[in-house]
Structure formats: structure tokens, C-alpha cells
Amino acid sequence: MKRADLVEQIFTKKSFLCVGLDADISRVPRHLFDTHEDPIFEFNKQIIDATAPYCVAYKPNTAFYEAQGVAGWISLQKTIEYIPKTHFIIADAKRGDIGNTSRQYAKAFFESMPCDAVTVAPYMGEDSVAPFLEFDNKWVIVLGLTSNKGSSDFQFLKDTQSGKLFYQEVLEKTQAWGSIDNLMYVVGATHPEKFEEIRQIIPDHFLLVPGVGAQGGDLDGLVKYGKNKEIGLLVNSSRGIIFADEGPQFAEAAAEAAQSLSKRMAAYF
Amino acid sequence: MKRADLVEQIFTKKSFLCVGLDADISRVPRHLFDTHEDPIFEFNKQIIDATAPYCVAYKPNTAFYEAQGVAGWISLQKTIEYIPKTHFIIADAKRGDIGNTSRQYAKAFFESMPCDAVTVAPYMGEDSVAPFLEFDNKWVIVLGLTSNKGSSDFQFLKDTQSGKLFYQEVLEKTQAWGSIDNLMYVVGATHPEKFEEIRQIIPDHFLLVPGVGAQGGDLDGLVKYGKNKEIGLLVNSSRGIIFADEGPQFAEAAAEAAQSLSKRMAAYF
Numbered sequence: 001m002k003r004a005d006l007v008e009q010i011f012t013k014k015s016f017l018c019v020g021l022d023a024d025i026s027r028v029p030r031h032l033f034d035t036h037e038d039p040i041f042e043f044n045k046q047i048i049d050a051t052a053p054y055c056v057a058y059k060p061n062t063a064f065y066e067a068q069g070v071a072g073w074i075s076l077q078k079t080i081e082y083i084p085k086t087h088f089i090i091a092d093a094k095r096g097d098i099g100n101t102s103r104q105y106a107k108a109f110f111e112s113m114p115c116d117a118v119t120v121a122p123y124m125g126e127d128s129v130a131p132f133l134e135f136d137n138k139w140v141i142v143l144g145l146t147s148n149k150g151s152s153d154f155q156f157l158k159d160t161q162s163g164k165l166f167y168q169e170v171l172e173k174t175q176a177w178g179s180i181d182n183l184m185y186v187v188g189a190t191h192p193e194k195f196e197e198i199r200q201i202i203p204d205h206f207l208l209v210p211g212v213g214a215q216g217g218d219l220d221g222l223v224k225y226g227k228n229k230e231i232g233l234l235v236n237s238s239r240g241i242i243f244a245d246e247g248p249q250f251a252e253a254a255a256e257a258a259q260s261l262s263k264r265m266a267a268y269f
Numbered sequence: 270m271k272r273a274d275l276v277e278q279i280f281t282k283k284s285f286l287c288v289g290l291d292a293d294i295s296r297v298p299r300h301l302f303d304t305h306e307d308p309i310f311e312f313n314k315q316i317i318d319a320t321a322p323y324c325v326a327y328k329p330n331t332a333f334y335e336a337q338g339v340a341g342w343i344s345l346q347k348t349i350e351y352i353p354k355t356h357f358i359i360a361d362a363k364r365g366d367i368g369n370t371s372r373q374y375a376k377a378f379f380e381s382m383p384c385d386a387v388t389v390a391p392y393m394g395e396d397s398v399a400p401f402l403e404f405d406n407k408w409v410i411v412l413g414l415t416s417n418k419g420s421s422d423f424q425f426l427k428d429t430q431s432g433k434l435f436y437q438e439v440l441e442k443t444q445a446w447g448s449i450d451n452l453m454y455v456v457g458a459t460h461p462e463k464f465e466e467i468r469q470i471i472p473d474h475f476l477l478v479p480g481v482g483a484q485g486g487d488l489d490g491l492v493k494y495g496k497n498k499e500i501g502l503l504v505n506s507s508r509g510i511i512f513a514d515e516g517p518q519f520a521e522a523a524a525e526a527a528q529s530l531s532k533r534m535a536a537y538f
Binding site: 068072077113121127150152161 | 333365369381392416420421438439442
């Protein structure tokens with residue numbers, strides 16, 4: 001997907017919501033197991049049907065599918081193929097390896113599956129990221145400042161030479177590897193105070209923001225400092241939407257949760 | 270696998286060779302496509318049969334399987350199940366995410382597949398690594414200093430407070446999260462001059478060493494400074510062994526290449 005198409009969708013819907021498809025099998029409603037051969041796909045299908053009007057992106061988290069082995073990978077493939085082409089599709093896979101290997105991961109998510117973007121860990125540097133950038137209208141979403149507690153273990157180390165924190169170094173250096181048309185960054189909602197400073201480094205890039213909802217991040221704070229003229233944010237909610245209700249009414253509850261969050265988002269336009 | 274069993278195997282075979290199963294479909298011998306429904310699995314099966322006497326570990330690289338979609342994941346599962354239980358099995362997957370997600374990756378490789386170890390990127394910190402350590406006799410192999418060119422982009426940043434390089438910080442800090450019985454580190458053979466200093470930080474941990482062969486790493490240098498009293502090294506070769514010959518004699522050629530490398534290793538005992 002081109003940036004212009006993503007931006008247009010955001011302004012048309014007045015929403016920058018990304019729904020995280022973390023289909024944890026232990027929380028998928030039980031009745032789907034009695035009635036469907038692939039309950040995970042059926043769950044996702046109903047979630048997608050119910051939430052599509054309120055969101056602009058979907059983010060399947062590969063871990064929840066891989067945990068189910070081959071069957072899970074089949075559910076993942078079917079889910080990604082089911083997502084409407086109007087929506088931006090993010091494989092939240094946190095991949096990254098030496099060049100010849102990252103090229104294979106790029107094939108996995110951009111050719112074998114029709115994803116628009118894949119999340120990539122920056123630890124291994126440029127040749128681990130670059131192969132993902134060779135695909136037209138496909139995106140790399142580099143981990144910048146993550147939402148979890150462990151983000152403080154290494155991301156805040158301060159480089160002696162530049163005086164910058166490690167995650168700032170990542171934002172600065174990786175920018176040169178792509179453009180605002182094929183690079184985004186993960187910045188966790190649990191660090192709202194950092195968005196202002198992050199926007200000084202990368203004013204124009206889209207940010208994928210996890211951590212609103214179950215992880216406790218604050219929407220107001222991150223929008224205040226994180227929004228740019230194209231909005232420039234994809235705010236993700238996973239558990240808060242897809243497991244809003246774990247019974248037979250799960251899809252309606254997910255629609256309500258997504259609508260509620262998107263209404264809050266509309267107020268920022 | 271327990272550390273004692275791995276060490277025993279190494280001393281019995283006088284080999285610390287790990288064979289990397291990077292089954293690049295474009296290099297798998299053509300005749301296998303005519304004769305087998307799952308040519309990637311058949312390729313791996315013959316490679317494993319041919320090299321098992323000379324190596325102590327196998328390391329399938331998940332990217333090469335994921336690039337083939339569901340069929341690839343099936344080949345991966347079959348390959349991992351085929352590897353003899355005598356051998357240490359490493360899923361070279363470079364995973365790592367927030368705690369609830371890393372737990373799913375751990376299930377994928379330790380429950381859904383019978384791997385002994387999985388490689389993990391440290392960027393997201395402790396809660397991204399810890400879930401892998403909750404499994405008995407299973408291992409995390411944390412990226413320390415990688416073998417690729419991009420390793421210099423971030424791994425050599427120097428922390429102001431500790432005066433340590435970023436990869437040194439990773440080695441120091443992550444040690445406390447596990448023990449020499451469930452933690453190893455990736456240290457690339459392309460940095461042989463670093464092994465001495467790395468052994469000062471982690472004298473007793475096993476190191477998984479990629480980069481010998483196609484990537485140009487030097488075995489003598491890394492063994493000189495990297496070996497400890499239990500050997501403490503798993504030196505990986507992928508392309509140099511599995512694609513030693515890309516014709517019908519590929520398995521014999523792989524056996525020769527593996528035997529040749531293991532003979533060089535025997536000299537260090």
C-alpha cells in the first residue's frame with residue numbers, strides 16, 4: 001500500500017486504529033471449536049467483519065499462530081488473505097537476520113502472504129533491514145522504543161560519542177536506509193512523554209503504537225505529541241478489542257470496542 | 270537437552286560442528302523436485318543422514334521455510350522431527366517480543382516442535398527473553414555479537430555510564446536471566462579478535478558461532494580464544510556444507526565437507 005492511500009483511508013474514516021489479531025487459542029470462544037474446522041480463522045474472520053469499518057489496519061501477531069504449528073500457519077495465511085485490501089496489513093513478526101536470511105523473511109510476508117508491512121528488530125543493523133525495503137509499496141516497521149518493561153534494559157543506554165540513547169540512535173540511523181514511504185517505527189504508548197522528542201527526530205514517519213489498552217498506555221498523551229499533519233500514527237489495540245467478550249457475542253463486543261476507540265480518535269481530526 | 274549430554278556428545282565425537290539447514294529452495298538439487306512431494310524435507314533428510322556422524326547439532330533457519338508458506342512450515346516441522354534426538358536442535362528464528370508473545374514463540378519451538386534451543390534478539394529486554402527460560406532443558410541463544418556487516422551499526426555503541434559496548438552490555442546483563450544450563454550466545458566468527466574479551470565476560474557459556482565458511486570467518490582464531498574446558502563452542506556451517514555440491518551427489522559432498530570440518534575440529538581436543 002502506498003502512503004497516500006493509507007493517509008486517505010485514515011482521513012476518510014477519521015480513525016487511525018490498528019486491530020491486533022493476537023488470536024490466543026486459550027481465549028478464542030469455545031463454541032467456535034464445536035462448529036468450525038479452523039476456529040482461529042473463523043474467530044479472526046468474524047472479528048475482521050465486525051471491526052473493518054472502524055479501523056484502517058490489522059496486525060496479526062505471528063507468535064500466536066506459530067504456537068499452533070502447521071495448523072496455525074494455515075490460519076495465519078487464511079487470515080491475511082481474508083483481510084480486505086482496503087486495510088493495511090502488518091505482520092507483527094519481529095524478524096531480522098543477516099541479509100540472505102532477511103530476504104527470505106521478506107519473501108514470506110510480502111510474496112507468500114500479501115502483507116503490507118513487517119516489524120523488524122534493529123539489533124543486527126542495516127543488512128538485516130535493507131532486504132525488506134527492496135519491495136515496491138511494502139514497509140518495514142523498525143522497533144524503536146517498545147512498550148514493554150524490558151524496553152529499559154537496553155534501549156536507554158546512552159552512546160558516549162553521540163550522547164544519544166540507543167533507541168534514538170536506531171531512529172536516526174535507520175532513517176537513511178529508507179524513506180517515509182517504506183519505513184515506520186514502533187513506539188510504545190507506555191512512553192507518552194517520549195513522543196515529543198521522537199517527533200523531533202522523525203517528524204514525518206508513521207509510528208505504530210502498541211500498548212494502548214491491556215498494557216496501560218494513554219491515548220491523549222501520545223496523540224498530543226505524536227500526531228503529525230498526516231496523523232502519522234497507527235495505534236494498535238489487540239486484547240482490548242478482540243477479547244472484549246469471550247463468549248458467543250465476541251464479534252459484537254469487538255465491534256463496540258473498536259467503534260468506541262475510533263470515536264475517541266475522530267475527536268483528534 | 271542437558272548441558273552434560275551436549276558436552277558428552279562433543280567429546281565423544283571430537284566435533285563441535287553445527288550444520289545449518291538453510292534449505293534455500295533455489296539451490297536444492299533439481300532432481301529432488303521430480304522425485305519427491307516435499308523436496309525440501311527430502312533434501313534435509315539426506316543431508317541429516319549424511320552429516321549426522323560428524324556434527325553435534327542442527328540449526329534450521331526458519332526464514333527459508335517461511336518463505337515457502339504453509340508448505341515450508343510443514344517441511345520445517347518434518348525436518349525438526351526427523352533430526353535424531355542425539356543431536357542438539359536449534360531453531361534459528363531470531364524471535365523476541367513482549368512477554369505474552371515470547372511465551373507463544375517458546376510454545377512454537379519447544380512444544381509444537383521438539384527444538385532444544387531458539388535464537389532470540391535482545392533488543393526488547395528481559396521480559397522478551399525470560400519466557401523461553403521457563404522450559405526444562407531448553408535453551409535461549411541470545412544474539413551477542415553477530416557475524417554480519419550490520420553488526421557494527423549498533424552493537425558497538427558505547428554506553429556512557431558503564432563504558433561498555435552495547436553487545437558487552439547484552440552479554441553482562443542477560444547472564445543474570447538464566448544460567449550456563451539454559452543460555453548461550455551468538456558470537457560471529459567474523460570477529461575472531463573479540464573472543465578473548467568475550468570469554469572474560471562469559472567464560473562458561475556455550476557460544477553459537479556462525480560465519481565460518483561462506484561468511485569468511487576463521488576457525489583457528491575463534492577456537493584459540495573462544496574454547497573453554499567444555500569446548501563451549503558450537504561452530505555452524507550452513508552453505509559450505511549443505512550446498513557443497515548442488516547436483517545428485519549433494520549428500521556425499523555434504524558428508525565430505527562436514528567430515529573435513531569436523532576433522533579440523535578434532536585437532537583442538
